[in-house]
Amino acid sequence: MRERLVEVWRQFWWDRSLATKFVTVYFIVSLVLVAALVWRSGSQIASAIEEEIEHELEIEAFIIAGTLGKDFEDMYEYGQAPGRLLALMQQLGEGTESRISFYDRSLNLVFSTDPRVQPHQTEMTTEIAAALANSEQHAIRYDPWTQEERLFAAAPVFGEEHLLGVVQISIPWRRVQTRILAEWTTLLFTGGVAILLNTLLSLFLARSIVRPLRELTQAARDLAGGRLDRRVPVRGRDEVGTLAVAFNEMAARLQEMIERERLFIANASHELRSPLTSIQLRAEMLREETLPPERRRRYIEELHHEAQRLHRLAERLLNLSRLNMRPETEALHPVDAVAVARHVVDAFSLRAARKGVTLTLDVPEEPLWILATPEGLQEILMNLVDNALKHTPSGGRVSVRVQAVNGQVQVQVADTGEGIPEADIPHIFEPFYRVDKARSRRQGGSGLGLSIVKRLVDLYGGRIEVQSTLGQGTQFTLIFPATSP
Numbered sequence: 001m002r003e004r005l006v007e008v009w010r011q012f013w014w015d016r017s018l019a020t021k022f023v024t025v026y027f028i029v030s031l032v033l034v035a036a037l038v039w040r041s042g043s044q045i046a047s048a049i050e051e052e053i054e055h056e057l058e059i060e061a062f063i064i065a066g067t068l069g070k071d072f073e074d075m076y077e078y079g080q081a082p083g084r085l086l087a088l089m090q091q092l093g094e095g096t097e098s099r100i101s102f103y104d105r106s107l108n109l110v111f112s113t114d115p116r117v118q119p120h121q122t123e124m125t126t127e128i129a130a131a132l133a134n135s136e137q138h139a140i141r142y143d144p145w146t147q148e149e150r151l152f153a154a155a156p157v158f159g160e161e162h163l164l165g166v167v168q169i170s171i172p173w174r175r176v177q178t179r180i181l182a183e184w185t186t187l188l189f190t191g192g193v194a195i196l197l198n199t200l201l202s203l204f205l206a207r208s209i210v211r212p213l214r215e216l217t218q219a220a221r222d223l224a225g226g227r228l229d230r231r232v233p234v235r236g237r238d239e240v241g242t243l244a245v246a247f248n249e250m251a252a253r254l255q256e257m258i259e260r261e262r263l264f265i266a267n268a269s270h271e272l273r274s275p276l277t278s279i280q281l282r283a284e285m286l287r288e289e290t291l292p293p294e295r296r297r298r299y300i301e302e303l304h305h306e307a308q309r310l311h312r313l314a315e316r317l318l319n320l321s322r323l324n325m326r327p328e329t330e331a332l333h334p335v336d337a338v339a340v341a342r343h344v345v346d347a348f349s350l351r352a353a354r355k356g357v358t359l360t361l362d363v364p365e366e367p368l369w370i371l372a373t374p375e376g377l378q379e380i381l382m383n384l385v386d387n388a389l390k391h392t393p394s395g396g397r398v399s400v401r402v403q404a405v406n407g408q409v410q411v412q413v414a415d416t417g418e419g420i421p422e423a424d425i426p427h428i429f430e431p432f433y434r435v436d437k438a439r440s441r442r443q444g445g446s447g448l449g450l451s452i453v454k455r456l457v458d459l460y461g462g463r464i465e466v467q468s469t470l471g472q473g474t475q476f477t478l479i480f481p482a483t484s485p
């Protein structure tokens, strides 16, 4: 049962568009508010009008009674026909549908401004009873002469010293109602206009929110469908505008990433092709049975060499792609940079000596800790020292220095080699970028070394700087935040 209710609610409300919800809520709220307001003020106005008219009628009765007292007395005493009286009273009741009747002390009708009223004796009605008691009252009741509801009021008429009779005045109740109805109509109309305006306004507001959201949805779909250059127009700086800006930023970033990835794959396949081609060539030649043994041996050597190159390349690619995928910073722990530098210099000392390059190490006695992984830091230093040795001719010098500077750990690898042309410096950290392609490849370089270095340094929260002068040498400076063991 509960689920059923939830399901119905979902269909009727949850699945509706934002604009519908918005407008519905606005409509209902304004309807309730306006209805309450109209009802309250309408009822107050209606009773105020009723009271006002009733009161006016009572006062009118008293004024007439007071004004005409003398005429009534004359009529009684001298039996004068009430010609002047009648004219006066007719004048008073003219055009207003109001009727003025005069009753004598025995409550017999003396005359009335309405010819439809026949001579009769009136009952002791509320307003007449009140008038005889010299107070004021009104009453609403059915009137047989005009066959409609009327509002009555009455007042006593006094002669010189005694009561002469009663003046009764009445108007059709319908007239009061018409006035009240007019007030109600105005109020209802105003309320309706308010609700309509409010709803229109909410519709406008809802649209201004919903339209950019729809655009965003469509753009997200396009993006998912592969249109990487898709962007949305940014209107204003409100939340929706901010969302649009964020979306565009995300799309731009995505496009950049995917394009970089594509380039990377194209480069990687290109790099893999050349060792593979030479492996294929050698393998084909080795199939020749008449091949002299020393040629055969040479080809096998070359095969081995190419396979090694391929292996190295594959390892580096793997390394880089691992670093590109979300690297786990939690796996970092304090590593002594001094010990790693010592180890790397040891590992390269033989090669340096063979090449006739002086490899020196300049480190403090105490350890210097950075947040890293031992393998990663070793990889960084090996790449840098390897590059330095590759690009430094015999008789040159390569130095590795680790020191604490301003509470940070600084690692420097400097050489007195050929240097890097200024125009190439901004690019050397890009994957596959090489200054001298042919030579680098001959030396077994893939252009990936420095990009791996850069990724690792970033991962460890450090930064890397290069200074190089053509023909004089190159210096790589790495700065890492220091940590404690």
Ligand code: ADP
Binding pocket: 383, 387, 388, 391, 415, 417, 418, 419, 420, 428, 433, 434, 435, 436, 440, 444, 445, 446, 447, 448, 449, 450, 451, 474
């Ligand atoms: P590679 O594997 O080809 O050495 P790297 O990414 O390690 O690729 O280096 C990119 C390029 O930067 C190299 O091709 C080389 O030309 C240049 N380079 C790097 N280190 C040095 C250095 N110490 N002296 C001169 N050039 C260097």
